[in-house]
Structure formats: C-alpha cells, structure tokens
Amino acid sequence: NAGVTQTPKFQVLKTGQSMTLQCAQDMNHEYMSWYRQDPGMGLRLIHYSVGAGITDQGEVPNGYNVSRSTTEDFPLRLLSAAPSQTSVYFCASSYGLRVADTQYFGPGTRLTVL
Amino acid sequence: LAKTTQPISMDSYEGQEVNITCSHNNIATNDYITWYQQFPSQGPRFIIQGYKTKVTNEVASLFIPADRKSSTLSLPRVSLSDTAVYYCLVGGYGSSNTGKLIFGQGTTLQVKP
Numbered sequence: 001n002a003g004v005t006q007t008p009k010f011q012v013l014k015t016g017q018s019m020t021l022q023c024a025q026d027m028n029h030e031y032m033s034w035y036r037q038d039p040g041m042g043l044r045l046i047h048y049s050v051g052a053g054i055t056d057q058g059e060v061p062n063g064y065n066v067s068r069s070t071t072e073d074f075p076l077r078l079l080s081a082a083p084s085q086t087s088v089y090f091c092a093s094s095y096g097l098r099v100a101d102t103q104y105f106g107p108g109t110r111l112t113v114l
Numbered sequence: 115l116a117k118t119t120q121p122i123s124m125d126s127y128e129g130q131e132v133n134i135t136c137s138h139n140n141i142a143t144n145d146y147i148t149w150y151q152q153f154p155s156q157g158p159r160f161i162i163q164g165y166k167t168k169v170t171n172e173v174a175s176l177f178i179p180a181d182r183k184s185s186t187l188s189l190p191r192v193s194l195s196d197t198a199v200y201y202c203l204v205g206g207y208g209s210s211n212t213g214k215l216i217f218g219q220g221t222t223l224q225v226k227p
C-alpha cells in the first residue's frame with residue numbers, strides 16, 4: 001500500500017488566493033490530522049478528524065478549513081492565503097487518536113505565499 | 115499530557131553511539147514513551163516505543179529507568195544518514211490524550227564524518 005500521500009509537493013500562491021492541499025491514506029485509519037512545520041520549530045496541529053464526518057480544531061486552526069467525507073481523504077483548505085501561512089504541511093493518520101498510537105506521516109507539501 | 119524536555123541539538127561522529135535523553139518528570143502511570151525521527155524534507159516516522167526497562171529494535175534502543183521520569187534513546191554506531199530531528203513524546207492510551215498529540219522542537223542530531 002502507498003501509506004499516506006500528499007499532493008502537491010510544492011506550491012506557490014499569491015496573497016489572497018485559495019487552494020486545497022490533498023491528503024489520502026489507504027490504511028483504513030480512523031484518525032487523520034494536519035500539521036504545519038515552520039523553520040526551526042516542531043509540528044503544530046492545525047485540524048484533526050476522528051472519523052468520516054467528524055473534525056475538530058487543533059492548536060493553530062485559523063485560516064484553514066477541513067472536511068472528512070470519506071475515511072481515506074482529508075483535504076486542507078486555505079481560504080485566503082497569507083504570507084504567514086508559508087510553511088511545510090504534513091498530513092498524518094493513525095488507528096487511534098491517542099499519543100501512544102503510532103502516527104504515519106505523509107511526505108509533506110511545501111507552501112510559499114508571496 | 116506530560117511535559118518533555120530534551121536537548122535542542124547534539125553533534126556526533128560516524129561510528130559513535132549516540133544517547134539522547136528526554137526528561138518527563140510528571141509522567142503518568144499509564145503513559146508510554148514514544149520516539150519519532152524526522153529526516154530533512156520528510157515527515158516524522160515512528161522509531162520506538164516503551165513503557166519500562168529496555169526496548170530494542172532494528173533502529174534503536176530505549177532505556178527507561180525504574181522511576182520513569184526520564185528515558186534515553188540510544189542509536190548504535192551512527193552514520194551520516196542518522197542526521198535527523200528526534201522527538202520524544204509521552205502519553206498513553208487514555209481518552210484524555212484525544213487529539214492532543216503535540217510535537218515539540220525535538221533534538222537535532224548532526225552526524226559528522
């Protein structure tokens with residue numbers, strides 16, 4: 001299986017543009033999440049989902065929307081891109097939503113907002 | 115969740131054993147200690163998890179003393195390809211951890227030739 005896949009790998013946006021980062025997993029995991037990672041910092045949780053139709057906010061949710069219509073897909077939408085959203089975005093999935101459950105991460109999307 | 119403290123950075127040379135210690139003074143009875151590894155331009159990946167004493171796999175060993183207030187990730191005979199950021203997470207399977215997986219800054223290990 002492919003694990004967690006993310007598209008695109010790189011993206012450049014202008015301020016005010018919107019876009020969707022795609023994330024898919026083929027491991028039948030219930031829990032999926034989005035993180036952003038800024039230079040020299042750890043990962044910060046944006047949004048997460050505990051199953052199809054259920055989402056919740058993480059540590060830094062402002063400026064982002066998510067939905068979970070299927071178990072496999074968890075897209076992240078930037079509503080109106082801002083330079084402060086320049087970052088690397090990682091999607092992750094796991095069987096459970098607890099710290100001890102192993103998280104499987106995608107390869108990341110590097111986003112630049114001009 | 116238990117707060118963790120680990121060094122920001124470490125340097126080593128190829129062939130040496132590297133030990134990265136994580137402090138977690140307020141670890142709860144049901145908490146596990148989990149380590150992730152993140153290579154440059156990649157997402158983190160799970161490397162090892164333990165509850166007490168010692169755990170070993172093909173990548174690393176994890177040493178946990180009896181009081182469980184700290185843990186040490188041991189990488190034997192590192193190579194240049196072990197250059198990465200290593201994250202220590204502490205938490206369990208209890209519902210109180212729901213959706214709160216937080217990665218800190220981790221320890222940046224630089225392996226030199």
